[in-house]
Amino acid sequence: MAQSSLLDPVQNEKTPPEGAEPERDDELEEEERAADAPLDARGSLTSDFIRSVGEAVEHGDREDVLAACVDLKAADVADLIEQLSEAARPKLVTLLGTDFDADILAELDEDVRESVLEAIPTEQLAGHIAELDTDEAAFVVQDMDEEGRAELLAEVPIADRLAIEAALEYEEETAGRLMQREVFAAPSFSTVGQIIDRLRSAEKLPDLFYDVYVVDPAFKVIGGVALSRFLKAPRETKLIDLVERDLVQVPVDMDQEEVAYLFEKYNLISAPVVDSGDRLVGMVTVDDIVEVLHTEADEDMLALGGVSSENNVLALPVPKIARSRFTWLAVNLGTAILASFVISLFDATIQQVVALAVLMPIVASMGGNAGTQTLTVAVRNLATRDLTAANALRVVFRETTVSLINGVAFAILLGVAAGIWYQAIGGGAEGEGMTLGLVLAAAMIITMLSAGLSGILIPLGLQRVGADPAVSSAVFVTTVTDVVGFFAFLGLAAAFLVGS
Structure with a gap:
């Protein structure tokens, strides 16, 4: 009987015993495990997991809900609750029952927490509050109405209740409200x-x-x-x-x-x-x-962006979102009317040189974008204390210089392009294309300069008077850039195109 060679791939191939299942590919198993995992590679809950938990909640399957949440951290369960529909959130909390972790309450968005607190029996909720550190407990109960808070704290052990009440005596967003009273x-x-x-x-x-x-x-x-x-x-x-x-x-x-x-x-x-x-x-x-x-x-x-109350888009009801946005949109409407009023002052000029209507949005858009860039940098640096009264003049000079450089660059680019285009379409007499290009270039420089200056000076001024630059600056900067842009462009056109 001939011996098989050790190098013979056919003779040495491992075959599974008769009736046994072939070994599964390791990569396939890894992919299946990843698909079943509640978290993706970035640590976020997967859509399949959220959907499966939602179905288990709908069917009232407590065992499946507990199995799904058993290995999740408190922050992940809080994220899961926020991702579910408004109707499913209290159902999930009820199904978790005594397995609900107190730390979840501190991780929830305040707009979601209210419905969660209502789903937990008072006695059980009091136990959760007692488990939390003072700062977290105060954070959880601070938005409750006085009657509900008093009823809850009456069930909390007296030592914890006194500590929480003491924390609530401090103003919100202060160190007293932020601190925990337990120290060594x-x-x-x-x-x-x-x-x-x-x-x-x-x-x-x-x-x-x-x-x-x-x-x-x-x-x-x-x-x-x-x-x-x-x-x-x-x-x-x-x-x-x-x-x-x-x-x-x-x-x-x-x-x-x-x-x-x-x-x-x-x-x-x-x-x-x-x-x-x-x-x-x-x-x-x-x-x-x-x-x-x-x-x-x-x-x-x-x-x-004028949406300061929308920390979690899934947590707020639609009417509340609409109301919060309506206020700022109404303010923006007022600024838009002001800009339209400036345009109306030059309606005769626009009728004579229709090309102005085509080019106006370019001037306003460039000014608005430049102002937003400067404003964003200014607000951020004010928040981090990199922009202070000591260096404000240097920062203003730098932003003005940057705006001037960009204004000149785009003035040359757009001025030449507009002049050639206007002359090519036969929009006017010989030389009017060059005049239009020069008008557009001058307006661009003026608008970019005003955008840079307003983007830095407005937040500085608002902070100086005690207002929050992040809240009010955008409206003022947009108004300045629009009004100055339209007035500069149409005013120069009226003087040098129509008046020539």
């Missing part, structure tokens, strides 16, 4: 060993903290000891020998944007919050600041 503080004479024993005891500690705050008998902050430094020291070392005294402290009434600025400027992970008597009342951690930065950036971006 110790007297200066404590040793590292004593602190370690405290940490290992049954004492209730903050869920997350990075520093041990060292306080005097009046509970005023002497300094702080980072946990990384604290854990390296021998047990007998006193805290006073480890303390960093130049700790950045946050006043309790400081605006949350100011707090975020301090964190960004000094690369902070946490900071103590002190009252008017410099006594320690809480702390702010970097996870809170990330949320603030995200929220403020969203608000500024939406405010520039």
Whole structure:
């Protein structure tokens, strides 16, 4: 009997036993697992997963709902609730029942949270509130009506209730509302060993903290000891020998944007919050600041478009969205009427030189876009404190120079093109094409200059008088660019085309 060669591919091919299923391709299995996964590569919920959960909710299938949500983080479940229809949201919460995680409440958009809170029994909701840190609990209940809030807090343990009520006494968007009251503080004479024993005891500690705050008998902050430094020291070392005294402290009434600025400027992970008597009342951690930065950036971006109340397009009812947009559209209508009034002053000029009607939108559009560019940069730099009173003149000069350069460049380009086009269509006597080109070029330079100046000066002026530049600037800049653009172009045309 001949032996088969080890190199014979046919003889050495592995074949499955008779009746056994062939091995599945690894790539195919990986693709199927990816298709069944609730999250895609970017960490977002997949449309298939959302659809399948929605169907399970519709059929009231609690087991399928629990199986789908068991491995999701609180933020993912909150995202899932927001993606579902208004009718399905309370049904999902009801199906989750006691498996509903308290942290989900802090992750929900405020416009969705209201319907979720209504779907949870008061006693169960009180338990969830007690599980949250003070800042998160205050964030959840702050938008409830007074009667509902009082009824809920009556079910919360007294210590947690007093802490939440104290947090709600501070103004919204301040450090007092943002902070958590649970802190780890110790007297200066404590040793590292004593602190370690405290940490290992049954004492209730903050869920997350990075520093041990060292306080005097009046509970005023002497300094702080980072946990990384604290854990390296021998047990007998006193805290006073480890303390960093130049700790950045946050006043309790400081605006949350100011707090975020301090964190960004000094690369902070946490900071103590002190009252008017410099006594320690809480702390702010970097996870809170990330949320603030995200929220403020969203608000500024939406405010520039006049839709500041639409943080989540799926959360708001259609009538509310329509009302919020109507206000700004009405304001824009007023500015458009003003621009139309300027045009009406030169109706005779337009009748004589019809080409002006064709070229007018170019001037206004270029001015509007240039103004928006400058405005966006200005508002952003005001928010990040890169644009201040100290460097405002330099920034204004730079923006004016940029506008002048772009104005001249587009003036040459459009002036030549308009002149050739007008002469080619036989729109006027010899030389009128060149005159029209020069008029368009001059109007373009004037419009671009006004766009650059208004884009920087208007937000600076609004901030100076205490208004939010992100909310009001766009309307004013658009008005300036339209009015100046139309007036410059039509005025110059009336003087040099019709009057010649």
